[in-house]
Amino acid sequence: MRVVGIRGRDGRVDVGELSADGREVRVLAALDDFWADAAGHLGRANDDGPLVAVTRADLVPPVLPDARVICVGLNYLKHVAEGSFREQELPEYPTLFARWTRSLTVDGAEVPVPSGEDGLDWEGEIVAWVGAPLVDASPEQALAAVVGYSAFNDLTSRRAQKLTSQWILGKNGDRSGPLGPLVPAAEVGDLRDGLRVRTYVNGETVQDGSTAEMVYGVGDTLAHISRTLTLRPGDLLATGTPSGVGYARTPPWLLQPGDVVEVDVERVGSVRNTVVSNAARRTAAHG
Structure with missing residues (x-):
């Protein structure tokens, strides 16, 4: 389904x-x-x-306008090791940042490169959809409240992301959050069993990881969040990306207008998008 x-x-x-x-x-x-x-x-x-x-x-996206999109950063050990955070100790609690629902889009949508960016970076991952209220939940209760999963691409404006210690600007470019269809949790199973997460750029594999490598599990993370704020049906948790992102390569490799990027998650499906120039963003804003 x-x-x-x-x-x-x-x-x-x-x-x-x-x-x-x-x-x-x-x-x-x-x-x-x-x-x-x-x-x-x-x-x-x-x-x-x-x-x-x-x-x-x-x-x-079947997303409520007031839904919260909470994202986990640095959730795969190899991804931590490849980036600018490799010298830091792994924190006890997950690094969380927010997306607004307006940044989300769907399979097939064109994603513009914002002004001043050398390109966009890919981050293939999986999103968990919350289906019941969570307040001070246990990890088991939180995981049981997940009703579905989607493939997701956390397309990132690296220049904007690194201007300050806060990541929100770099993570909320127009249409920068392509989200695949929701697949019921019962059809997906437990992410701890290890689902393959792959990202392709113009058909070339650039990321190939497993959800078994996650540092912070879905149940634990949602339970942690629920101790501070009430999670509601329709809220989303983006669970982080495996290694292989573009900015950490030598030389860096970022998505350019005309590139096609696809995220494929085992048992969940895929989301495929084309990158376009900033001119498309300006046209859409004034059209």
Whole structure:
């Protein structure tokens, strides 16, 4: 089962199931109704919802406007070792930063290189979707509240990221968070078993890691967050990237306009996007 969002001409977003051939979407519920009972909608068959052809649909992430997108930095040991943080001791708690929902986009979208950047860096990873409220949760309770996973590319503006100790600017470029369809957690299984996470640039493998290498697990991280803030249905946790990012290479390798980048996660699926120039960003802003 692959779940996506569909935006109508009136701006309303529905949530639907993508057909096996990717040509149609069967509407499951309105966005708010879906997240009011995500586990229920994912757990029962629905043959009654209207069918929408993908060619006529405006696909969007099935994300609530007020959802929190919390991201884990430095969650794979080899990634820590390859970057500018390799001289630091591994912290007891995960490094967390935030994305805004407006930075998210979908498979197939064009992603612009922001002004002043030499290119964009890829960070293939997996996102966990929270399906129930979490307050002071145990790791077991937190993991049980995860209703699904998606492939994700945390495309990063490295110059902006490194201007200060805070990463938010470099992590929130326009359309810089391509998100694949949601796949129910029951179909994915436990990430601790090790799912392969690969990233390709123009068909060449640039990242090849396993979720078994994660330092901070999904349940532990969500439980840690829930001690400070209440997690709500529809919130997302981006779990970090394996080694192989572009800025750490010699010489550095960053995505340029025309490059095609794809993240593929075992049992979860893929998200594939083309990088475009900053001119496309300016056109969209004034169009």
